[in-house]
Amino acid sequence: MNRPTKALITVVLLAILGGALFWALRSTQQAQVASGQNPTLNLPGLRATQTVELSGLIALDVEPFFKDQRVLKFLADHGVKVNITRVGSRDMAQRVAATGGPDFMFPSGIVAANQIADAAKRANMSATQTTVFFTPMVIASWQPIANILQTNAMATSLQPSVYSVDFAKLVATMQAKTRWKDLKAKDAYDVNKSVLVSTTDVRKSNSAAMFMALAAYTMNNNELPTDRATAEALAKKVADLFKRQGYQENYVNGNFDDYVSIGIGKTPLAFIYENQMLTHALTKPLQPDMVLMYPKPTIVNKVVYVALNEKSKRLGELLAASPEMQAIGLDYGFRIADSGAFMQKAAAAKLNVQEKLNDLIDPPSFETMSLMIDVVTREMSQ
Amino acid sequence: MKFATLSVGALTRAASLALMAALVVACGKSEPPPKPTPKSTDAAPKSVATSTLNVLATSDLRDAQPLEAMVQKATGVTIKFTYGGTMESTEQVLTGKTTADAAWFANAKYLLSDPQGQTRVKLQEKIMLSPIVVGVSESEVARLGWTDTTKVTWKTVADAAKSGKLKYALSNPATSNQGYMALVGVVAASTQKSEALTAADIDRKAVADFLRGYKLVGDNSTYLSEKFYEQQGVYVNAFINYESWLLSMNQSGKLKEQLKLFYPREGIATADYPFMLLNDAKRGEYQKVVDYLKGEEAQSWLAKTTLRRPVNPAVASAVSFPGGTLIELPFSPDRGLADGLIDAYLNEFRRPIASTFVLDVSGSMNNHGRRGDLINALHSIAGADASLTGRLARLSSREKVWMLPFSDNPGKLTSFEFPPATSTANAQKKAEVLEQVRGYATGLEMKGGTALYDAILAALNAMSAEQAKNRSYQYSVIAFTDGESNQGRNFAQFKEAYAALPEDARAIPVFTVAFGEANDSLLKEIAKMSGGRSFDARKTPLPAVFKEIRAYQ
Numbered sequence: 001m002n003r004p005t006k007a008l009i010t011v012v013l014l015a016i017l018g019g020a021l022f023w024a025l026r027s028t029q030q031a032q033v034a035s036g037q038n039p040t041l042n043l044p045g046l047r048a049t050q051t052v053e054l055s056g057l058i059a060l061d062v063e064p065f066f067k068d069q070r071v072l073k074f075l076a077d078h079g080v081k082v083n084i085t086r087v088g089s090r091d092m093a094q095r096v097a098a099t100g101g102p103d104f105m106f107p108s109g110i111v112a113a114n115q116i117a118d119a120a121k122r123a124n125m126s127a128t129q130t131t132v133f134f135t136p137m138v139i140a141s142w143q144p145i146a147n148i149l150q151t152n153a154m155a156t157s158l159q160p161s162v163y164s165v166d167f168a169k170l171v172a173t174m175q176a177k178t179r180w181k182d183l184k185a186k187d188a189y190d191v192n193k194s195v196l197v198s199t200t201d202v203r204k205s206n207s208a209a210m211f212m213a214l215a216a217y218t219m220n221n222n223e224l225p226t227d228r229a230t231a232e233a234l235a236k237k238v239a240d241l242f243k244r245q246g247y248q249e250n251y252v253n254g255n256f257d258d259y260v261s262i263g264i265g266k267t268p269l270a271f272i273y274e275n276q277m278l279t280h281a282l283t284k285p286l287q288p289d290m291v292l293m294y295p296k297p298t299i300v301n302k303v304v305y306v307a308l309n310e311k312s313k314r315l316g317e318l319l320a321a322s323p324e325m326q327a328i329g330l331d332y333g334f335r336i337a338d339s340g341a342f343m344q345k346a347a348a349a350k351l352n353v354q355e356k357l358n359d360l361i362d363p364p365s366f367e368t369m370s371l372m373i374d375v376v377t378r379e380m381s382q
Numbered sequence: 383m384k385f386a387t388l389s390v391g392a393l394t395r396a397a398s399l400a401l402m403a404a405l406v407v408a409c410g411k412s413e414p415p416p417k418p419t420p421k422s423t424d425a426a427p428k429s430v431a432t433s434t435l436n437v438l439a440t441s442d443l444r445d446a447q448p449l450e451a452m453v454q455k456a457t458g459v460t461i462k463f464t465y466g467g468t469m470e471s472t473e474q475v476l477t478g479k480t481t482a483d484a485a486w487f488a489n490a491k492y493l494l495s496d497p498q499g500q501t502r503v504k505l506q507e508k509i510m511l512s513p514i515v516v517g518v519s520e521s522e523v524a525r526l527g528w529t530d531t532t533k534v535t536w537k538t539v540a541d542a543a544k545s546g547k548l549k550y551a552l553s554n555p556a557t558s559n560q561g562y563m564a565l566v567g568v569v570a571a572s573t574q575k576s577e578a579l580t581a582a583d584i585d586r587k588a589v590a591d592f593l594r595g596y597k598l599v600g601d602n603s604t605y606l607s608e609k610f611y612e613q614q615g616v617y618v619n620a621f622i623n624y625e626s627w628l629l630s631m632n633q634s635g636k637l638k639e640q641l642k643l644f645y646p647r648e649g650i651a652t653a654d655y656p657f658m659l660l661n662d663a664k665r666g667e668y669q670k671v672v673d674y675l676k677g678e679e680a681q682s683w684l685a686k687t688t689l690r691r692p693v694n695p696a697v698a699s700a701v702s703f704p705g706g707t708l709i710e711l712p713f714s715p716d717r718g719l720a721d722g723l724i725d726a727y728l729n730e731f732r733r734p735i736a737s738t739f740v741l742d743v744s745g746s747m748n749n750h751g752r753r754g755d756l757i758n759a760l761h762s763i764a765g766a767d768a769s770l771t772g773r774l775a776r777l778s779s780r781e782k783v784w785m786l787p788f789s790d791n792p793g794k795l796t797s798f799e800f801p802p803a804t805s806t807a808n809a810q811k812k813a814e815v816l817e818q819v820r821g822y823a824t825g826l827e828m829k830g831g832t833a834l835y836d837a838i839l840a841a842l843n844a845m846s847a848e849q850a851k852n853r854s855y856q857y858s859v860i861a862f863t864d865g866e867s868n869q870g871r872n873f874a875q876f877k878e879a880y881a882a883l884p885e886d887a888r889a890i891p892v893f894t895v896a897f898g899e900a901n902d903s904l905l906k907e908i909a910k911m912s913g914g915r916s917f918d919a920r921k922t923p924l925p926a927v928f929k930e931i932r933a934y935q
Contacts, residue, residue: 243578
């Protein structure tokens with residue numbers, strides 16, 4: 001792996017985000033150090049003399065990127081041919097196999113990437129994680145809802161159609177089983193339903209796990225759970241916020257699809273990746289009363305490429321370090337180290353976004369996260 | 383007794399739905415012979431260049447059949463729809479019994495909230511939307527006092543049904559998404575719960591109130607519409623179904639008057655039509671079809687022709703639908719809720735069934751194992767079929783059954799009556815009566831000719847007399863035969879005698895079931911003139927036919 005490039009990206013990011021994203025790259029570096037080797041590699045930009053053929057499992061989130069002709073051509077020019085199969089991120093870890101398994105996996109987020117790395121470790125394989133893109137978790141909502149939350153001191157306006165939402169207050173409101181009709185100035189949404197943020201099914205999806213991490217952090221007085229008992233207790237509380245929603249979509253776009261196509265009547269608040277909204281805005285008409293809410297504190301999803309053998313490492317480098325690939329990532333709504341380029345893309349889509357992400361939290365450790373997901377899974381099946 | 387404990391099975395709701403469906407399907411619902419795709423899909427070799435996709439679709443999607451040709455033209459993929467009810471199709475997918483490559487359901491939440499179902503479904507994409515709404519004959523709106531459309535809730539609907547003012551058509555809650563979700567809407571409105579319901583929330587009184595207005599019963603929307611066109615303004619004044627279906631009826635020109643649509647406030651259940659990949663080897667075909675279905679051409683066609691709401695935002699922004707902001711009911715994945723509601727519906731709330739089984743015991747029934755088939759079928763409805771669809775078909779609490787065997791002449795009428803499910807003593811009694819029905823079936827002996835028409839007339843007269851005594855039952859006649867009538871009245875004489883029956887008797891539907899050498903066209907005619915349906919046991923096994931009939935009773 002070419003450390004200079006990686007380090008450079010880290011520095012740029014640190015400068016932009018005031019250190020908040022340090023963790024996002026730290027684990028990547030650690031994984032690379034752990035794998036302990038750095039064989040000679042073609043630098044990105046140099047043509048490979050030989051074509052390497054790789055098979056990989058990818059998540060729905062990155063499928064359009066991987067099917068982009070520009071990406072395929074770039075990779076071909078650099079001697080990489082990929083055969084991809086789309087599967088759910090959480091189903092990837094079980095497909096890790098020392099022989100006959102895929103060469104790489106590209107799940108939708110860090111939770112699944114860590115599960116894959118863990119599965120690889122148990123299979124005595126070395127897994128190399130490379131963060132390719134990132135995107136913050138946001139709440140897609142509607143202007144009338146934003147107005148209500150603002151009146152009730154849960155949200156503040158940052159710019160037109162963009163709000164900051166006090167996540168601790170919002171979670172407390174959800175836990176108190178407050179109904180929309182109980183809120184002040186509720187006329188635009190005078191509804192018996194409880195205030196709940198809709199998520200996908202945590203048993204299947206990365207984004208719901210990010211919700212869990214963020215909710216648990218705020219429920220725990222802005223601390224990450226570190227011990228088992230605390231993590232279990234928090235997971236049970238979060239499970240309640242999932243269960244009370246009733247049926248949750250169990251594929252990544254399900255929740256966002258409902259937001260876009262059914263709208264405020266079903267999903268007044270939808271917990272999504274920012275890139276889902278930007279991708280939508282880049283390709284489809286935005287409804288005028290759609291708004292984005294950035295939770296405070298917030299959490300960022302890293303889109304992590306996992307190489308499961310030597311020959312697949314290079315693809316990760318090509319994706320993460322070549323400006324061409326990074327620029328194409330913008331077309332799919334992802335953020336990259338070049339924040340200015342991201343802002344230009346959002347402006348082109350006429351989508352207002354928040355450039356600076358303040359008050360970022362880390363997700364809990366892999367072990368804690370796994371434990372909490374297990375607890376929620378158990379609670380949900382009761 | 384097995385019967386009483388079945389509903390509480392450790393099976394998950396979805397799994398039990400599934401099981402029920404599985405059995406029905408196992409019994410061979412009229413499916414076209416599917417390609418024998420090996421089911422262990424991961425290992426399945428890619429089928430060689432056969433660009434086909436067999437799709438199991440819920441029956442409300444029959445109106446989307448022209449898509450077969452459109453998809454073929456646009457993508458080169460041959461898609462072929464097979465239709466089934468929601469519960470039954472869910473069961474087929476859950477159990478892996480279906481050989482379809484993909485499934486397209488109005489609502490797949492029953493399937494997708496089940497862990498087993500999640501493993502069956504490899505990919506999914508929502509294609510279109512249609513909320514379940516209440517259509518009311520325009521002239522009745524004022525009488526109901528429903529002038530402010532935004533105020534109508536499922537509670538309002540239940541109250542109007544209770545008062546006798548609202549008399550509606552609805553697909554069977556035990557087999558269809560529309561029927562089941564309507565019950566859920568009523569329960570949600572009565573509890574005023576602000577989030578997903580559980581079994582503990584079932585308000586039995588509210589459900590009973592609502593079902594007092596349930597006057598037109600059936601299993602598929604096409605059948606219900608035909609009956610509704612005839613009976614609108616006489617026996618029924620409302621239709622609960624998908625918005626798309628009711629809008630289509632309004633455009634059909636067949637209604638006596640237009641239906642005004644009410645979107646129950648805070649009680650909307652929207653069908654979202656996920657298109658799901660089941661067979662991993664068909665990813666390529668699946669993706670092409672989905673891309674086409676979500677593209678502008680198909681979305682515009684679906685919106686304009688089938689009147690469902692498009693999911694493609696570009697198309698959606700160009701069409702408009704009534705209803706305003708629709709507040710969606712959370713869908714409860716709680717199996718106890720579904721089990722409880724469906725069980726309560728069948729055994730407690732629905733209008734109890736009173737029917738006469740007209741049984742052909744002519745000598746020809748001894749051929750080709752027909753006697754055994756008939757006896758087995760009677761055994762299965764009398765409690766031997768433990769599947770979930772089996773539960774639907776089984777004789778239920780409060781039901782009355784008469785057996786009328788016939789050969790050279792109509793035979794002796796034997797009656798069986800099941801007590802209400804109110805006590806363990808009654809449960810015991812019910813078990814005993816089921817036992818008697820099974821014993822009766824086993825004792826059937828077959829000889830002599832076929833006096834079918836005389837037997838049907840005798841049954842109609844008997845039912846009509848019972849109806850005059852007690853109108854709280856849903857009366858019907860079910861006639862089984864394997865041959866042409868060759869004793870007693872001929873068909874012309876039968877028609878004459880039928881026409882002379884009192885109106886009440888003619889309102890009792892006759893369901894006919896043909897096997898052996900039965901005369902199809904005449905049986906169909908009998909079903910048609912009486913408002914029943916004809917079934918063919920030569921194509922569909924008898925137990926499955928029974929299950930279908932039950933959904934129309």
